[in-house]
Amino acid sequence: MKKGAVGLFLILAAALAAGISAAQWPALQRQALLTQQGVVMFPAALTISDYQFVDQQGNIVTQDTLRGRNLMVFFGYTYCPDICPTTLMDLSRTWKQLPPAVRAQWQVILVSIDPQRDTPDVMAPYMGYFSKDFMALTGNTASLPVLAAELNAIYQRVDRGEGNGYLMDHSANLAIIDKQGGYRGYIAPPHNAARMVPLIEALTQE
Numbered sequence: 142m143k144k145g146a147v148g149l150f151l152i153l154a155a156a157l158a159a160g161i162s163a164a165q166w167p168a169l170q171r172q173a174l175l176t177q178q179g180v181v182m183f184p185a186a187l188t189i190s191d192y193q194f195v196d197q198q199g200n201i202v203t204q205d206t207l208r209g210r211n212l213m214v215f216f217g218y219t220y221c222p223d224i225c226p227t228t229l230m231d232l233s234r235t236w237k238q239l240p241p242a243v244r245a246q247w248q249v250i251l252v253s254i255d256p257q258r259d260t261p262d263v264m265a266p267y268m269g270y271f272s273k274d275f276m277a278l279t280g281n282t283a284s285l286p287v288l289a290a291e292l293n294a295i296y297q298r299v300d301r302g303e304g305n306g307y308l309m310d311h312s313a314n315l316a317i318i319d320k321q322g323g324y325r326g327y328i329a330p331p332h333n334a335a336r337m338v339p340l341i342e343a344l345t346q347e
Contacts, residue, residue, distance in 0.1 A: 175343055179329055182347075186323025192288050194252070194278035197264040202278055204322050210248045211344070212318035213328075216294040216311055218255035219267045224313050225251070228332055229271040235337040236272055243345050244274070246320075252288065253279040254296040254309050292316040292324060317344065 175182060189204065196202050213232070217225035232249050239247075251268065253259035256279045264277040289296060296311035314327040328340065 175340065180326065180340060180344075181329075182317075182326035183324070186319055186321065186325050187291070189291050189318065189322060189324050190287050192284040193281055194284060195261060195280035197261050197268050197277040197279075199261045202276075207248065207250075207318075208322050209320055211246055211320055212248050212250055212316075213341075214250045214252060214292060214316040214318060215313075216252050216254050216289055216292075216296060218253050218309050218311075219259050219263055220255065220306065221309065221311075224311070228313060228315075228330075229268075229275070231332040231334060231337065232275070233271045234334040235332070235341065236274065238334055238338050239341060243342055246345055247341065249275045251275065251277045252285070252294075253277060254285065254289070254294075254311055256280055256282055256285065292318075293327065 191204050193201060193203050215225075215228055215232075217228070219225070229251065236244060236249065249272070251264075253264065259277070259279045261279065264279060268275050268277045288294075294312050294314070294316070296309055299308045299310055301307060313330050315332060316327050317325045319325045328337075
């Protein structure tokens with residue numbers, strides 16, 4: 142038996158010994174899956190400050206605009222050479238494998254940490270390459286550091302010398318925001334479809 146399966150078996154066996162009812166098993170199995178896969182979920186949602194950005198279509202987006210769906214938020218930028226395209230491609234493959242009813246409850250969002258270069262005109266074709274359903278937010282240098290700090294995202298500009306464009310170092314977690322706009326937790330890499338599909342399905346039922 143594989144290590145992960147052993148851990149899941151022990152969690153469920155302990156629950157059985159504690160007298161968990163049959164009706165509670167589905168929720169327990171979801172919790173065991175999330176724990177086993179390294180997903181961090183907080184006991185209660187954390188408050189997020191109001192924000193306002195512009196999406197890749199030039200529309201104003203606020204916290205109220207996004208209420209009603211669960212959000213997977215990723216901080217990155219279009220000039221990123223590795224983490225961002227890899228993550229977005231993984232999420233694109235994940236998105237295609239999710240049942241329509243599950244997709245309807247989620248929104249994938251890339252928040253640009255490089256608003257100077259990431260204008261809507263730049264971000265629209267970039268996001269369209271991965272999925273027409275994904276959203277990009279940019280254009281607010283005041284809200285960006287506040288939202289990043291509240292979602293435990295780290296980023297820093299890296300200058301490469303005269304004549305070379307700068308890069309942005311950044312973290313790669315996917316922050317989970319619930320339908321009411323509260324910060325619920327995060328999913329650390331990797332974000333490949335084989336791992337993400339069952340995780341999102343389990344989170345949808347939380």
